[in-house]
Amino acid sequence: MIVFMALIELKNIKKTYTLGETQIQALRGINLQLHEGEFAALIGTSGSGKSTLLHILGTIDDPDEGSFTMGDQNVLSLSENEKSYLRNKKIGFIFQSFHLVPVLNIYENVELPLLIQSHLSKKERHERILQSIENVGLKDFLHHPPNKLSGGQRQRVAIARALVTHPSLILADEPTANLDSATTHKIVDLLMELNTMMKVTFLFCTHDEKLMSRVQRQIRIQDGVII
Amino acid sequence: MFSKIFVSLILLSGSFVFASTVDTKKIIEYSDRTRGAIPEGLEWIVKLNSVEEEENTSREFFVKYKSNDSYVESKAPAKFEGEVFLFKGRSLWFFKKGLRAPVSISARQKLSGAAANGDIASTNYAQDYTATFVKMETVNNEECYLFHLKSNADDTTYDQIDYWISKKTGLAIKANFLSLQGKPLKSAVFSYKNQLKYKGKQYPFINEMKITDAKNPNNQSTLNYSNPKIKNHPVSLFNVNNLKR
Amino acid sequence: MELWSLAFKNLLRNPRRSIVTGLAIAIGYTGLNVFNGYVHQVERTLAITSIYLNHAGHFSIIKKGWFEKGLSKPRLFSLDQQDQTELSDFFRPYENDFFLKTPIFTGIGLISNGCRSLPFYIKGLERIYRTETPKAPEFIKWAVLEFKRDPKETYISFNDDDFPLMVTYNLSQLLNKKVTYKNAASLPPSRIIDCQKESEKEYLSKDPSVQLLAKSFSGGFAATDANIVSHYTVGFSFLDDISIEGPLSLTQKLYDTQSISRLIFFLKNPNSINHWKSKILPLFEKRFPKLEMVFFDDPRISPFYTGSASFLDSLTFLFILIAGISITLTIINSLTISILERSKEIGTFRALGFTNNQLAWLFGREMILLTSLSLFFGALFSVMTAFLINASGLEYIPPGASGNIPLRVSLEPQFLFISFCSFALLVLIVSYFLTKKRISVNTSRLLADS
Numbered sequence: 075m076i077v078f079m080a081l082i083e084l085k086n087i088k089k090t091y092t093l094g095e096t097q098i099q100a101l102r103g104i105n106l107q108l109h110e111g112e113f114a115a116l117i118g119t120s121g122s123g124k125s126t127l128l129h130i131l132g133t134i135d136d137p138d139e140g141s142f143t144m145g146d147q148n149v150l151s152l153s154e155n156e157k158s159y160l161r162n163k164k165i166g167f168i169f170q171s172f173h174l175v176p177v178l179n180i181y182e183n184v185e186l187p188l189l190i191q192s193h194l195s196k197k198e199r200h201e202r203i204l205q206s207i208e209n210v211g212l213k214d215f216l217h218h219p220p221n222k223l224s225g226g227q228r229q230r231v232a233i234a235r236a237l238v239t240h241p242s243l244i245l246a247d248e249p250t251a252n253l254d255s256a257t258t259h260k261i262v263d264l265l266m267e268l269n270t271m272m273k274v275t276f277l278f279c280t281h282d283e284k285l286m287s288r289v290q291r292q293i294r295i296q297d298g299v300i301i
Numbered sequence: 302m303f304s305k306i307f308v309s310l311i312l313l314s315g316s317f318v319f320a321s322t323v324d325t326k327k328i329i330e331y332s333d334r335t336r337g338a339i340p341e342g343l344e345w346i347v348k349l350n351s352v353e354e355e356e357n358t359s360r361e362f363f364v365k366y367k368s369n370d371s372y373v374e375s376k377a378p379a380k381f382e383g384e385v386f387l388f389k390g391r392s393l394w395f396f397k398k399g400l401r402a403p404v405s406i407s408a409r410q411k412l413s414g415a416a417a418n419g420d421i422a423s424t425n426y427a428q429d430y431t432a433t434f435v436k437m438e439t440v441n442n443e444e445c446y447l448f449h450l451k452s453n454a455d456d457t458t459y460d461q462i463d464y465w466i467s468k469k470t471g472l473a474i475k476a477n478f479l480s481l482q483g484k485p486l487k488s489a490v491f492s493y494k495n496q497l498k499y500k501g502k503q504y505p506f507i508n509e510m511k512i513t514d515a516k517n518p519n520n521q522s523t524l525n526y527s528n529p530k531i532k533n534h535p536v537s538l539f540n541v542n543n544l545k546r
Numbered sequence: 547m548e549l550w551s552l553a554f555k556n557l558l559r560n561p562r563r564s565i566v567t568g569l570a571i572a573i574g575y576t577g578l579n580v581f582n583g584y585v586h587q588v589e590r591t592l593a594i595t596s597i598y599l600n601h602a603g604h605f606s607i608i609k610k611g612w613f614e615k616g617l618s619k620p621r622l623f624s625l626d627q628q629d630q631t632e633l634s635d636f637f638r639p640y641e642n643d644f645f646l647k648t649p650i651f652t653g654i655g656l657i658s659n660g661c662r663s664l665p666f667y668i669k670g671l672e673r674i675y676r677t678e679t680p681k682a683p684e685f686i687k688w689a690v691l692e693f694k695r696d697p698k699e700t701y702i703s704f705n706d707d708d709f710p711l712m713v714t715y716n717l718s719q720l721l722n723k724k725v726t727y728k729n730a731a732s733l734p735p736s737r738i739i740d741c742q743k744e745s746e747k748e749y750l751s752k753d754p755s756v757q758l759l760a761k762s763f764s765g766g767f768a769a770t771d772a773n774i775v776s777h778y779t780v781g782f783s784f785l786d787d788i789s790i791e792g793p794l795s796l797t798q799k800l801y802d803t804q805s806i807s808r809l810i811f812f813l814k815n816p817n818s819i820n821h822w823k824s825k826i827l828p829l830f831e832k833r834f835p836k837l838e839m840v841f842f843d844d845p846r847i848s849p850f851y852t853g854s855a856s857f858l859d860s861l862t863f864l865f866i867l868i869a870g871i872s873i874t875l876t877i878i879n880s881l882t883i884s885i886l887e888r889s890k891e892i893g894t895f896r897a898l899g900f901t902n903n904q905l906a907w908l909f910g911r912e913m914i915l916l917t918s919l920s921l922f923f924g925a926l927f928s929v930m931t932a933f934l935i936n937a938s939g940l941e942y943i944p945p946g947a948s949g950n951i952p953l954r955v956s957l958e959p960q961f962l963f964i965s966f967c968s969f970a971l972l973v974l975i976v977s978y979f980l981t982k983k984r985i986s987v988n989t990s991r992l993l994a995d996s
Contacts, residue, residue, distance in 0.1 A: 125994075134897055134989035155901045162899020169993070173894040177555040187898040189549055235898075354619065358765050381766050395759060401736045401771050402660030404759045542738045 081242055081275050082108040082131065087140035089126055089298075100126040101137065102298035108277060110242070113269045115278045115286050118295035124279045125247060127295060131277065132165055132245045133157040144242075162187055166236030166274075168246035172228040174220040174235075180207060181216045184234045191239070206238040207231075209271075210264060226257035230264065237268060246278045250285055262288055323434040328446055332466045332473045335493055336507045337529075342367035345529040346376075351522045365532070370539035389539060391429065391457060396544040403544045429457045437468070440475055444468045459486065472505060477515075485515035497529050553911035560884075567880045568920040571873050575924030575969070578869040579962060580931050583955035585858045587688075588944065590956065592855065594688040595781040596848040598679045601650055601669060603810030604819055605841045607633055612838075613846045616807060617654050621763045624805035625649075629837070633809055636833055640826070645814045646678050649806040651797040655760030657713075657790065659721040659750055661741035666717070666758070667788045670797025673702040684816055690951045699776050706795045711756070711772040716786040718777050722747055727754040727773035762802040770800050782850055782946055850946055866965070870972060877913050877973050878980060885909065885984045892985050893992030906981040913977040914970060921966050932957050 087104040090097055100123045108114065108131075118124040129135035130142065133149060142149040144164065152160065167173075174183050184206055188199050207213050210230035220228055229249060236244050249265075250258040262285055269276050277293075278285060286292060294301050330338070337343050343366045351358045361377035371388035375381040387394040387403070396403035430450035438447045445465040452460045461479040466472065478487045495506035506529050514520040537543055557564045596602045608616070609623045616623040625633070630649070637647065651670035656663040676697045679685060704710035708727065718724070727733070734753050739746050754774045762768035772792065780789045798804060813819065823841060830839050845852040885892070895905055932955040941950040 126990075129990040129993075132897065134893075134993070155903075158896070158899050158901040158904075160899075161897065167894075167897045169894070173890065173897075173993075175891060175894075177559045178552070182552075182555075186552075186895075189552070190900060190904055239899075354622070360766070375766075380764075384767065395767055395769060397769055399771075400757055400769055401755050402658065402739060402757055404656060404658040404757045404769060405661070405663045406656060406759070407663065542740060545736075545738055 081110045081112075081144065082106070083141075083143045084131070085141045087127070087130060087137045087142065089123075089130065089135070089137045091126075100298055101130070104140070104295075104298075104300055106293065106300060108243070108275055110275055111269070111273045112291055113266060113276045113289050114291040114293055115280050115289040116293050116295060117280060117286060119281065122295045123298040124295050128245050128247055128277070128279050131243070132167060133161055162190060162239060164239075164242045166239060166241040166244040168229070168232050168236050168244065168249045170248040170251045172220070172225075172232045172252075174228055174231055176220055179217045179219050180212060180223075180231050180234075183220065183231055184238050186235060187239045202238050202240075206234040209237065209268060210234045224257075225253050226260060229253060229257075229261055233261075233264065233268070237272065237274065240272075241274060243275045243277070246276065248279055248282075250280070250282050258282065258285070323446060325432050325434050325448065328466055328471065329432060329448065329464075331471045334499075335472050335505050336491070337366060339497075339499060339531060340368065342532050342534045343529060344532045344534070346527045347373075348525045348527070349522060350525075351520075353520045355519070365534050365538060367534045367536070367539065372534070372538050385544060387539065387541060387544060389541060391454065394541050394544065403541060429454050430462065432464075435463075438465065440465050440467075443470075443474060445474055470505075487515055488513050495526060495529055497531070499531060549908060550911055550915070553908060553915055556884075556908075556912050557916055560887075563880065563883070564916060567876055568916055568923070570876050571917060571920035572924035572927060574869050574872050574876075575921050575965070576927040576931060578865055578965065579925065579928035579957060580935070580955055581865050582862055582961050582965075583928070583932055583957040584953075585862050586958050586961070587954045587956040589855050589858055590684075590688040591690060591951070592851045593842070593848075594685055596851040597812070597842050598682065598685050598689065599781050600785075600848070601671070601675075601808075601810055602840075602842040602847045604813045604816060605811050605822065605839055606650075606847065607809040607811075607834075608807070608838050608840055610836055610838050612807065616652075620653055620801070620807070621803070621805070624651075624763075624803070624807055625809060625837075626805045630806065630809070632834070633837075636830065637811075643813055643815070643818065644811055645682055646674070646810075646812040648672050648675050648810055649794060650675075650808050650810055651794055651801070651805075652807045653760055653797060653801055655758055655800075657717070657721065658757040658759065659723060660739045660753075660757070661746070661750065662721065663759070664717065664720055665788055666790050667785070668758070668797055668800075669789070669791045670794040671791065672794050676700045676702045679812070682812065700778070701775050701791070701793055704773075704775055706793060706799075708775070709770065709772040709796060710775040710792060711758075711796070712776050712778050712791040713756075713774050714779055714786045714789045715777045716783075717788060717790065718774065720787065721756065722751050723754060723756065723774055724751045725754050725774075726777070727775050733773070758800055760800055762800070763805070764802045768800055768802055770796075772796065779949060784946065854946075870969065873917070873969055874972060874976050877917065877976060880916075881909060881913060881977055881980055882984065884912075885981060889987075889992050893989050896989040897993065902982055902985055905985055906978045909981040910974050910977040913973050917970055917973040918966075921969060925962055925966065928957060928962070931955070 084104050084106040087101050087106075088099070089101040090099050092098075104123075104127060106127075116124045116127065126135065130137050133152075136150065140150075144160070147160070149157070149160070175186065178186070181203060184203050185199065188194060188202065191199075194202070204213070207216065210233050212227060212230055212234065215223065215227065220231065223231070229252075232249075236246075246265075250261055253261060265276060266288065268274065278289070280286065345364055347362045347364055349360045349362065351360075359377075360375065360381065363374045363376055365372040365374075369390060371386075373386040373388070375384040375386075384395070384397045387396070393406040394403045395406060429452055431453050432448045432450045435447045435449050438445055445467050448464045448466065450462040450464055459478040460481040461483060463477040463479065464473065465475040467474050472493050473491050475491070476489045477485050478489070479485055489510055489512045491507055492509045493505040494508040497504050497506040506526070508526050510524045510526075512522045512524070597604060607625070609625060609629070612623040637644075641647075649672065651668075653668050653670075655666055655668070657666040658664075680689075680697060701710035701712055704727075708730070710727070713721070713723065733755060734749070739749065756772050756774060757769055758772050759767060759769045778791070779786055794806070798806075813822070819841065827839055830837075840847050842848055843852055843855075892905060895908075900908070935953060935955050938953070940953040942953050943950055
């Protein structure tokens with residue numbers, strides 16, 4: 075896998091939460107670079123700050139201190155709407171519990187992020203969705219609702235949804251936590267395949283040993299710092 | 302005012318409530334006699350001149366009176382000739398030739414208009430009111446008894462009357478006609494230049510009554526009485542049913 | 547799939563809740579429409595009663611001061627022949643605007659059955675009034691059945707020599723006059739009545755003649771016989787004890803005058819009344835400083851109509867307010883639950899790049915769809931309910947009316963449309979702002995809450 079220039083750069087990222095009367099320093103000065111096309115895992119125990127870091131990388135949370143650039147874009151200077159736009163265009167999310175909309179079928183779930191991309195024509199949108207679903211091997215299940223699918227299939231749908239916008243970065247928070255071993259392997263294979271094919275940067279939060287062994291890069295986090 | 306009927310007068314001796322220090326009954330009886338309280342019956346001519354909303358009208362009536370009933374026939378102007386007003390007790394009937402039946406006018410309906418004037422002229426104090434002496438008061442340089450009369454019937458036109466009688470002459474000088482709330486509706490002043498011979502004696506008799514509307518003092522009516530005579534009229538004259546005959 | 551389609555599918559997420567919420571809105575909207583339909587019917591009936599049956603016309607010409615003093619001093623406040631001529635000249639260019647133009651004489655006096663007298667309030671009208679007014683389209687549409695009687699059943703079928711008179715049912719009862727006059731030969735012979743005797747009541751009840759007594763314009767009392775040719779009602783109970791109606795000639799003869807009390811005008815196009823108020827009225831006022839043009843919605847000429855109409859308007863406004871508040875609270879309730887249930891999903895949508903605004907509009911679309919569908923079904927229910935009520939044949943006595951009128955509901959399409967749009971807009975605004983407020987939570991918290 076060819077690794078290109080730094081896609082994302084974090085410098086001295088700090089984040090503190092207030093829990094009742096207690097202040098918890100979730101991140102204590104994170105410095106991190108992610109490169110285009112990387113297939114990396116963010117590894118840490120529960121409470122290490124990996125989810126917080128993932129959320130900051132996904133612009134769905136803001137650090138208290140530090141800088142965050144994506145390409146040549148200073149992400150922290152963007153407004154909320156600009157961040158939303160950035161997420162929609164450049165970042166894809168895959169969640170542990172899939173987060174599919176139960177009233178929509180597969181096609182419609184994958185279509186969701188494209189609904190707010192007004193620059194795409196209907197034809198372009200349709201082609202992208204079909205391609206995305208085909209890439210995850212679910213083209214025979216277009217009109218199935220999520221509750222008719224297995225866990226693995228649902229996660230594939232979530233992956234297709236994350237990729238349909240052609241993002242630069244995919245962030246996955248424990249994507250295999252709710253899957254059995256066999257399915258986990260299949261999902262990981264799929265993700266690797268997509269990484270190769272689409273040259274998308276993947277970063278996972280995981281403490282799944284099976285997944286850790288298959289990534290190019292392991293980023294370990296402990297007590298809010300990268301070790 | 303509703304119309305310009307003026308009718309003859311008054312009254313009866315009847316029973317009255319007496320004031321404790323003033324012989325109310327005797328005083329009112331005497332004054333009533335000078336305005337027609339003669340049991341045998343009377344007749345006279347009344348000329349009525351009215352000013353209403355700055356317009357003058359004149360009418361002439363021939364009045365026949367007996368026992369609190371009055372038969373009033375219109376004589377002038379010609380277009381009203383033959384119209385009859387029958388005051389029977391407290392009720393009033395109107396009739397003219399050609400009508401299938403006479404029309405009754407109740408006491409309250411009389412309140413509006415000149416029917417009220419006729420009612421002033423025909424008020425029966427004895428039958429309809431209870432009199433109480435109030436005080437002595439001077440009116441037109443004459444010391445007068447002031448009596449307050451309250452209606453004791455539901456269908457009288459006026460609920461209360463303030464009545465001034467001269468102490469010296471025994472003649473009624475003035476009367477104010479009031480509503481139930483004591484609000485003045487009309488007032489009347491009297492003068493007595495006629496003479497009436499009754500049972501061998503000459504009595505002063507009313508010759509003029511001026512009635513003024515309390516709300517609009519410019520609206521005035523003057524009744525001039527002439528040729529008063531004692532006359533024993535038949536009772537049948539005052540029967541409503543005989544109006545059509 | 548479009549965002550509207552997404553919104554619709556979200557409504558199906560909890561069909562029971564959506565149906566219950568929708569039903570609540572639909573029923574409330576139905577109630578509002580049916581109530582407004584009833585109010586509309588009542589208002590129109592009252593207006594038509596005032597205009598055609600109480601002779602207000604679309605407008606009348608009177609002498610200034612007529613309302614205050616016209617009855618006590620009719621001679622001074624009537625329109626004499628010169629007034630009538632000048633008015634005729636003024637209105638000649640507008641003849642084509644009028645469905646009918648006719649004089650009316652009103653007066654008071656006493657009506658007697660030979661034993662007992664009662665006050666009357668008389669209206670003297672030209673016979674053409676009775677023949678033409680039932681042809682007016684708005685009369686045909688709105689007047690209740692009682693008033694749509696055959697004109698031949700009124701005094702128009704009789705000559706002036708018959709002294710024909712119409713007396714209200716109530717007044718006729720009070721006078722004990724049960725029969726009506728057919729011709730001179732049908733009158734029982736005139737005789738002396740002994741009013742004290744009970745047995746005379748039978749004779750009185752069979753004699754359709756009465757005596758009218760009034761103050762004539764030339765001074766003094768005036769009286770005439772008159773014959774009751776039919777009974778009628780003016781629609782308002784407080785007038786039904788004293789009202790009588792006859793030919794204009796009868797009243798002018800009784801009061802010894804050629805003057806009239808008012809000149810009444812009926813417009814071919816009732817909707818042009820505003821044009822008359824704004825354009826013709828100023829010209830009229832300039833030309834006739836001592837006269838007044840009074841429109842039917844003036845409280846002096848239609849006190850019952852204007853008083854009732856403004857009461858009904860207030861009541862309708864109150865109902866609209868209540869309906870609006872109910873719908874708003876229903877939506878707030880439904881929306882709040884929906885947002886709370888879908889907080890994770892909101893987080894997901896944010897992660898996918900939806901802005902707060904877009905999310906607020908998404909929920910707004912859902913509520914708009916729900917409300918619109920509910921209102922649509924509410925409108926259908928309204929039509930069905932109105933149909934059922936109108937077909938039921940139910941009758942009732944409205945306050946102040948003199949008898950039963952059919953219970954009818956007349957739905958107003960404009961009201962349906964305006965209220966539909968207004969409520970939809972209200973829901974959209976409430977949904978948008980409520981959602982925006984409720985989803986202003988950190989996205990990672992929303993996602994973490996799952």
